[in-house]
Amino acid sequence: MVAQQVEAVTSPPPQESKRDQARRKRNAKGQTGVAYLFLSPWMIGALLLTVGPMVASLYLSFTNYNLFTAPEWVGLDNYVRLFTEDDRFLSSVSVTLRYVLLSAPLKLAAALAVAMLLNRPRKGQGFYRSAFYAPSLLGASVAIALVWRALFTDSGTVDTLLQKVGINTGGWINQPQYATIVIVILAVWQFGAPMVIFLAGLKQIPQDLYDAAAVDGASKWKTFTSVTLPMLTPVVFFNLVMEIINSFQAFTGAFVVSNGQGGPADSTLFYTLYLYQRGFSDFQMGYASAMAWLLLLVIALVTGLLFWSSGRWVFYSGEDK
Amino acid sequence: MGVQGSSPWRRGVTALSALAVLGAVGACGGTNDGGDGDVTIRFTWWGSDDRARLTEEAVALFQERNPGINVVTSYSAFDGYFEKLATETAGGNPPDVIQMDYAYLREYADRGVLADLNQFSEDQLGTEEITPLLATSGEIDGALYALPMGQNTHTFAYDVERWTETGVGLPEPGWSWEDWFDASLELAEATDGESVGLTDFGWSWETFQVWLRQQDKDLYTEDAELAFERADVVEYMELLERFRSEGASTEGSVTAQIDGAVENSPVSRGLAFADFSWDSTVPSFFSVLGRPVALAPMPRIGERVGQFAKPAMLVSIAERSDHKEAAAALVDFLLNDEDAGKIQGTTRGMPVNESVREAVGAELEGADEVVYEYEELLADELEETPPPPPPGNSTLKREWERLNQVVAFGQISIDEAADQFLNRAQQEL
Known part of the structure; x- marks a missing residue:
């Protein structure tokens, strides 16, 4: 439609009468209206459910707000308290960073590995792709996190199997040194979305590059590092940005596996989980809002850094490099 | 042109029906109010x-x-x-x-x-x-x-059948913390460490309260200040630590699985014989265990039991x-x-x-x-309910639970935990 309008403005068809033009304009206008009508559920939703609350939370982050009585303006107090008075805040930051650094690369590696496997033509390809994508559809659900909890608990399936081979861990989710790993594994297992994107990326790599590599006698590993990976860097970059943003915001797994507590001993107290506790258990909504905005800033900053660094390692075909 | 002419009408219908669908979806969220006048x-x-x-x-x-x-x-x-x-x-x-x-x-x-x-x-x-x-x-x-x-009150609920099987003497109403400690060790020994005597009760803010009241102190004064000192926190945490480290109570990884559901308590899982509890949860123990539990009053320091009708x-x-x-x-x-x-x-x-x-x-x-x-x-020993705790109590209660867990895993010392706790109390009260 926009294109139509542009066309109408830049090159009016020579034989069009004034009346025709007017009608066309009116039509375009009418169509715009309808388009907005169809967009309206989304727009109203975005305004009321996203933008509105975001603005409200920005305001609340400068107040003391306990949910029941009117917010009271405290300026930067919440932000100052985060860094000066709150040990658990700092510990939740370090837990979250560790999680991001572990889960994002591992998940991408898993996604890429599986994508390479599935990229080769074989019988039942469709089935395998669906099967490997399935965990992503299920993985974010509470039910799976509950299953995970049962699997990795003391005397759970994993513990029992490990005991059979002589490794006695005594459960994973109940010990601080293992609990985060359980949640990382849960995240890695949901590699479906990046995998699909990797698959699409792999299809884009021109076959002649591989042919040339084969002619040159490159080994498989060499082909991977010199052809596949460089050609794939735009997709890697996209996936990396998405995964890092997602893992900063991880919540469900930690919430369900630790029963909302972030335990044992705060080892799964993710940033978002602590934010939730401050807000909904301690009724300190102002404080929680400040945490939310800080998270937003950090994610923006990290994403910005990634974009800045991308000039150095992301290769777009057609570029001269 | 005829088709185009009719399309605004059609669009209108489409939009209207879309709105109607949305409306119907919205309506499903409401509660069913039943008949008229209800x-x-x-x-x-x-x-x-x-x-x-x-x-x-x-x-x-x-x-x-x-x-x-x-x-x-x-x-x-x-x-x-x-x-x-x-x-x-x-x-x-x-x-x-x-x-x-x-x-x-x-x-x-x-x-x-x-x-x-x-x-x-x-x-x-x-x-x-x-x-x-x-x-x-x-x-x-x-x-x-x-x-x-x-009405309920604090209790140590114990798996009386399993306890009897071990041959260790059953708890009596006047037992001190030391008596429980000794019995706990004997129980652990009788089961080769399979299950210990007590569930680590560090998670329980209320047990601490009883322990304080036994020494004529309490959690809060009437002005909503703490009615105990740092030294009390340290002494109590050391008591807990002694139970844990000598094998009289459950270790951190077991205690960490307590989530308030009787099904997941160490007693239900056969890892401990007795659990700090409220007598009102006892029916759940009966149905989860499929056998009776018996109830003992809280261990004492001196004469005073410190429990109240809650x-x-x-x-x-x-x-x-x-x-x-x-x-x-x-x-x-x-x-x-x-x-x-x-x-x-x-x-x-x-x-x-x-x-x-x-x-x-x-x-x-x-x-x-x-x-x-x-x-x-x-009945004769139960004291009157103390006044409702000040706001901030629920945060302190959770902090208490958390710090005890962190200490149980050996991640911070008792001294650090006491400092952190008092710090938080200062912020909340």
């Missing part, structure tokens, strides 16, 4: 499936007797209950009848969420027969924000409720009706209405009888 009230509580079954049964009887009132019930485990309640309350949509916890009462009352129950006549909501030990437990500054739903849980009515009278009728029924009492047994602790208690007491059996007898045993 009122619908919502009643929410926490507790086990067991309690849910009995409560639903009592509510069904209430609805049978009050055909004009619909009761929509919902329940959850204790974990998450107050998060959900806070969200609903903040959203301006609190349930009409709310099962309330003593630790949270003041936070909700002070914030104007709860209705003053003094507005109801004795006919609407009877309070005269409520046991004097608890009658004023929901009172804050002269307003009555809650009524007790049941409102096991209270019930409040939301200030914003549109149907306060119907809500009061339900509360009155649950507390004061003999049939309701018989259905509910001791699932929320001892009935608080004295004549209901008497009527119910005569017919109790199994778990209910055990609870009843335990309360009778302690």
